[in-house]
Amino acid sequence: MNISEAFSNQKYQSIVDFAQAADFNLKSDINETRLVAVSFYYLENFEKACVYCQEIYPFLNSDPDFLSFYGSCLRKNGSSKEAEDMYKGSLQTHSNSLSLLNNYANLLIDLNRFEEAGSLLDKALKIDPNYDDAKSNLSRLTFLRDSSPKITDDTTSSSSSILDYDPLAASFSPDEIKRTFTDKAVLTNSDNSVSGLVESLPSQDLGKEQIERISLIRSLISSDPMQALADLRSLFAEVGASSFIYQLAGDIYIRLKLFSDADTCYLTSLSLGSNDSSILINLANLAHMRGDQILAFKWLEIVSTKTPDHPQSAAVKNTLFPNGRPSSSSSPFQYNSEQRTKGEFK
Numbered sequence: 001m002n003i004s005e006a007f008s009n010q011k012y013q014s015i016v017d018f019a020q021a022a023d024f025n026l027k028s029d030i031n032e033t034r035l036v037a038v039s040f041y042y043l044e045n046f047e048k049a050c051v052y053c054q055e056i057y058p059f060l061n062s063d064p065d066f067l068s069f070y071g072s073c074l075r076k077n078g079s080s081k082e083a084e085d086m087y088k089g090s091l092q093t094h095s096n097s098l099s100l101l102n103n104y105a106n107l108l109i110d111l112n113r114f115e116e117a118g119s120l121l122d123k124a125l126k127i128d129p130n131y132d133d134a135k136s137n138l139s140r141l142t143f144l145r146d147s148s149p150k151i152t153d154d155t156t157s158s159s160s161s162i163l164d165y166d167p168l169a170a171s172f173s174p175d176e177i178k179r180t181f182t183d184k185a186v187l188t189n190s191d192n193s194v195s196g197l198v199e200s201l202p203s204q205d206l207g208k209e210q211i212e213r214i215s216l217i218r219s220l221i222s223s224d225p226m227q228a229l230a231d232l233r234s235l236f237a238e239v240g241a242s243s244f245i246y247q248l249a250g251d252i253y254i255r256l257k258l259f260s261d262a263d264t265c266y267l268t269s270l271s272l273g274s275n276d277s278s279i280l281i282n283l284a285n286l287a288h289m290r291g292d293q294i295l296a297f298k299w300l301e302i303v304s305t306k307t308p309d310h311p312q313s314a315a316v317k318n319t320l321f322p323n324g325r326p327s328s329s330s331s332p333f334q335y336n337s338e339q340r341t342k343g344e345f346k
Contacts, residue, residue, distance in 0.1 A: 001014070001018045003018070007035045012040075012043050019039075030056050030059050033052055034066065036052050037056070037069075041069075041072070067090040067097075068087075068102075069099075071083045071090070074086060080107065084107060091104065098127060118141055121138045121141065139308035140305040142304070142308075143304035146324075217248060228255075229249070243268075243272035244274070246272065250265035250266040250269065250279070254282070259289065259290075263283065266282055277303050277306055280303045281310075285316070293320075300313060300317050
């Protein structure tokens with residue numbers, strides 16, 4: 001197998017299968033072994049990625065990019081101390097490596113050592129003010145640092161208060177919340193422009209008529225969601241599975257109060273390549289509504305990293321988490337045989 005070519009084509013599973021089945025010689029080609037390690041990393045098999053990194057470490061211990069990657073493998077594998085030792089030692093000889101500074105900061109954020117992490121990110125941004133990874137991690141740091149470090153065991157925000165919560169209302173500005181409560185609507189304040197929706201359809205062009213139908217569907221969501229859903233089914237038959245189709249479906253299901261279906265559609269939209277942070281805001285609200293506060297908080301953390309200046313992120317966080325953090329009592333992993341039919345979707 002040509003591992004370099006397979007890697008360029010993102011055939012990571014094929015690479016790791018070949019490396020293991022063929023009794024791949026770890027040291028025969030250092031660069032190929034490095035690609036095998038990265039492939040394991042992309043497949044989230046961090047333990048194996050660490051094994052391959054360890055084998056080629058003697059040959060690449062002066063390469064700051066490799067050292068940064070090895071540290072990330074250790075961090076993802078739960079070996080925080082080893083990862084920190086790797087970063088610290090590497091920075092002694094590569095003090096201006098952006099990847100080392102950024103990934104070490106990432107580890108320190110995980111460990112709630114925000115001041116140290118901030119110093120590393122500040123240094124990285126002084127070296128390169130346009131370093132996007134450091135900017136994103138600085139936003140993540142700010143989000144977590146500004147949250148209360150105490151995770152309460154208070155269960156007062158139980159299912160009764162969740163059921164009373166109007167889903168997705170927190171996605172609006174104060175004026176929109178007032179207007180929404182008056183109109184009994186629950187749609188998020190997403191970008192209503194058609195161009196924003198169709199930008200995720202790279203494989204084909206939409207005709208003028210289809211673009212007009214998208215506008216019509218969106219305009220019907222509040223007044224006639226059933227008709228909007230019927231029109232969307234027709235459009236889906238023409239354009240196929242695209243992120244903007246599933247985002248629209250999620251918005252319609254919200255209006256119909258079919259929250260589980262909305263959740264599935266929003267997740268599908270993300271999987272198909274949507275970059276719309278309003279979807280993340282909606283997922284946070286839906287997770288909080290069903291009691292999964294930890295996941296809701298994580299969605300908002302991703303928003304803070306992805307779009308730190310999002311106009312609704314702070315307001316939603318303050319509404320869902322007035323104490324700054326999720327309750328440790330919430331858990332999504334429950335089993336109710338009365339609500340589940342084994343072997344079937346329900």
